[in-house]
Amino acid sequence: MTVTGADQDATGMTARRYWWWDRRRSVVLDVGLALVSALECALEGVGFAGDAGLPVPLGVVFGLVVGSALVLRRRWPIAVVLVSIAVTPAEMAFLMGIVSLYTLAASEVPRRITVVLAGMSFAGTLIVTFVRTHQDVANAADGDFRPGPWYVPLVSLFMSLGLTGPPVLYGLYIGARRRLMESLRERADSLERELSLLADRAEERAEWARTEERTRIAREMHDVVAHRVSLMVVHAAAIQAVALKDPAKAVKNAALVGDMGRQALTELREMLGVLRAGDAGNARERERQGSVASAVPLAAVGVAAAAAAAAEAEDGPCLADLEALVGQSRQAGMVVELSVEGDPVACGPLVEQTAYRVVQEALTNVHKHAAGAKTWVRLAHRGSEIAMQVENGPSDGGAADAGLPSGGNGLVGMRERVTALGGVFVSGPTDAGGFRVSAVLPARPRGVS
Known part of the structure; x- marks a missing residue:
């Protein structure tokens, strides 16, 4: 037998199945009900054999076969209900009729089928009860008991409703409750997956x-x-x-x-x-x-x-600190020219800090790789943008190399800073043998105050 996800319990272990039953207690319950129903039908089969003129053993066997059909109520509830309706004229299988109607109403069978079968069971019970009660009243007509004309219909109606209504209503309630619990369980599983x-x-x-x-x-x-x-x-x-x-x-x-x-x-x-x-x-x-x-x-x-x-x-540092930054490089012996163009505009602190760091790192690279080279630092305010450029000429061959190590992360870091704010970064060698670093930053990047 193939084991699917439906055959596993909540702990993830494979659950053992017994034919069409999911649990052992369901097997015990259905077999017990079938035995009680078979015993009931066997006893009622004695009276049925006498009324029909059949041998008593045949009526008992017929009752045992009919009553044992209740064991199939979970597998084929419609068939069991039809059997109980079919033997209604024989006045047997009352327990099977009640249990089968409950099972049918609580199952996933379409409601229109449940209504039709419940109506057939009600009509069959009503007719048989009406005939049997009318015969009993007629046989007792010579005695002191003389009921009115309303007695037979009323007794037949109450008997039919009592044998049909409660099991159907209770089955509908249990089915709705079961579906609600399954819906809540599925919703809980869905919420758990979402969490x-x-x-x-x-x-x-x-x-x-x-x-x-x-x-x-x-x-x-x-x-x-x-x-x-x-x-x-x-x-x-x-x-x-x-x-x-x-x-x-x-x-x-x-x-x-x-x-x-x-x-x-x-x-x-x-x-x-x-x-x-x-x-x-x-x-x-x-x-x-x-x-x-x-x-x-x-x-x-x-x-x-x-x-x-x-x-x-x-x-952190800002654009106003560029003069001091350039002054430090001058004090170290670098020839640096700083020019600022345009009217300063209000910028966010992150923009000013990024512009400062770009110029700072560009000057650091000049110290490392172009000792003694002349350097130009240009800053331009263009309304909604800030442009900066650091360019150095060729290295002075007579200048002493400080031997500074380089990890190759300077240009990468500058590019990351600028592009993170939606700016443009360009770097590369110049025709004169130097190196140029250019960047343009928006004065007010989106999402940055």
């Missing part, structure tokens, strides 16, 4: 938010560390070169190195402080909710909130 799907989606969003946060932290760490440390290495090399020849200049360069180191540490502390504050806020929110199920979506929201807070809420 599982939502949990999976929340986990995906949380993983996406964590990935975005890791990428953002990597960009911030790269921008802060790479630029400051690059300048510190350049100044350290200058100190080493002039320490004996010009002590005053060496002291000045050493002071610059200290200032840049403190600035780098300050920016790192600010970044880590925002992240710690975001983690603490997420933990408090999870404690307030007090639900394990809410931990996953809260994690997604919390990490995303931490990323947004770190990117926007912190007091």
